[in-house]
Amino acid sequence: MLPAARPYRDESDLVAIKRFTGEQRLRRPQGGDPHPGDLDWWLHYLSADENRADILHLWEDERGLRGWLILYEPNAFDMAVHSDERGGALEAVIIAEGIRLQNLRPHAEGAPLKAFACADESARIALLEQAGFTFAEDFLVCFTRPLTDADLSAPPLPDGFAFLPAVTADDVERRAAAHIDAFASKRMTTAAYHHFRTAPGYDPALDVALIVPDGVCAAYAMVWVDPLTGLGLFEPVGTRHAFQRRGLGSVVLREGLRRMRQRGMTTATVLTGATNAGNITFYESVGFRQVNTLRCYTRPA
Numbered sequence: 001m002l003p004a005a006r007p008y009r010d011e012s013d014l015v016a017i018k019r020f021t022g023e024q025r026l027r028r029p030q031g032g033d034p035h036p037g038d039l040d041w042w043l044h045y046l047s048a049d050e051n052r053a054d055i056l057h058l059w060e061d062e063r064g065l066r067g068w069l070i071l072y073e074p075n076a077f078d079m080a081v082h083s084d085e086r087g088g089a090l091e092a093v094i095i096a097e098g099i100r101l102q103n104l105r106p107h108a109e110g111a112p113l114k115a116f117a118c119a120d121e122s123a124r125i126a127l128l129e130q131a132g133f134t135f136a137e138d139f140l141v142c143f144t145r146p147l148t149d150a151d152l153s154a155p156p157l158p159d160g161f162a163f164l165p166a167v168t169a170d171d172v173e174r175r176a177a178a179h180i181d182a183f184a185s186k187r188m189t190t191a192a193y194h195h196f197r198t199a200p201g202y203d204p205a206l207d208v209a210l211i212v213p214d215g216v217c218a219a220y221a222m223v224w225v226d227p228l229t230g231l232g233l234f235e236p237v238g239t240r241h242a243f244q245r246r247g248l249g250s251v252v253l254r255e256g257l258r259r260m261r262q263r264g265m266t267t268a269t270v271l272t273g274a275t276n277a278g279n280i281t282f283y284e285s286v287g288f289r290q291v292n293t294l295r296c297y298t299r300p301a
Helices: 011-027 036-046 089-103 122-130 169-183 190-196 248-262 277-285
Strands: 004-007 056-061 064-072 076-081 113-118 134-146 207-211 217-226 231-239 267-273 289-299
Touching: 011 036, 011 056, 011 064, 011 076, 036 064, 036 190, 036 217, 036 231, 056 089, 064 089, 076 089, 089 113, 089 122, 113 122, 122 289, 134 277, 169 190, 169 207, 169 217, 169 231, 207 248, 217 248, 231 248, 248 267, 248 277, 267 277
Parallel strands: 076 113, 231 267
Antiparallel strands: 004 056, 056 064, 064 076, 113 289, 134 267, 134 289, 207 217, 217 231
16 A cells, blocks of 8 residues: 655654655765755745645655655646655656646646656656656756865955855845845845745854955855755855856855864755856866756646
């Protein structure tokens, strides 16, 4: 009998999902599977206005949690299953449920549904193809970098530049403004950033913000840590347009790596678009190496 499905109920579910996600990531350290920090980012920013019972679903039995599904954006879903369930009936059921639930939601007319699989997940890819998905020729590069042997001393800063020791409530407006500028974001308002900071995994000292002499936040790197796996995640990293191509992205990234290691992390990970050659070179210049790719699959809604 397959594990039973149910919608999200309360914060104890989020605790269980994040623990489960870390445990599964331990089984695939070179994968592009979700990091617990991704859940905080999705639920407290990308889908902050959504009813969690509508977008987050769990499958469990007497052994505990066996898989979960999240709907985000108007037409995308992501998931995780226990390593014993990969490529099996439960994973097929979760994919089918992702299609069914996403088709009940409003989305742009003609926009395809999106699901994701790493390049080495042949069993999941086969299930997606059986469900009508095809590779969209769109993927993210998955990078990792060890933190154990690297020189992670504090990076030198231009005169008058300084890192905030932590982002406080008084810093939110300028920190949100940096994100808006870097990503042309309409979602990231000051109010949205205040809400995002309520995420359980958010640590203001891991919200790495570089401040220039006039008080503007020029560049930043958001760090998420997972004590279970020792894996730190960057999501997102950005530099205001007026300060790009001055090496400031590398500066905040190195400071983020230093703070990760201070929290006991042994490995850092980050994902970036495969078509962005500049970003790939940028991460490689700071010691990251490619370990996998996360591929996007689409099917008609």
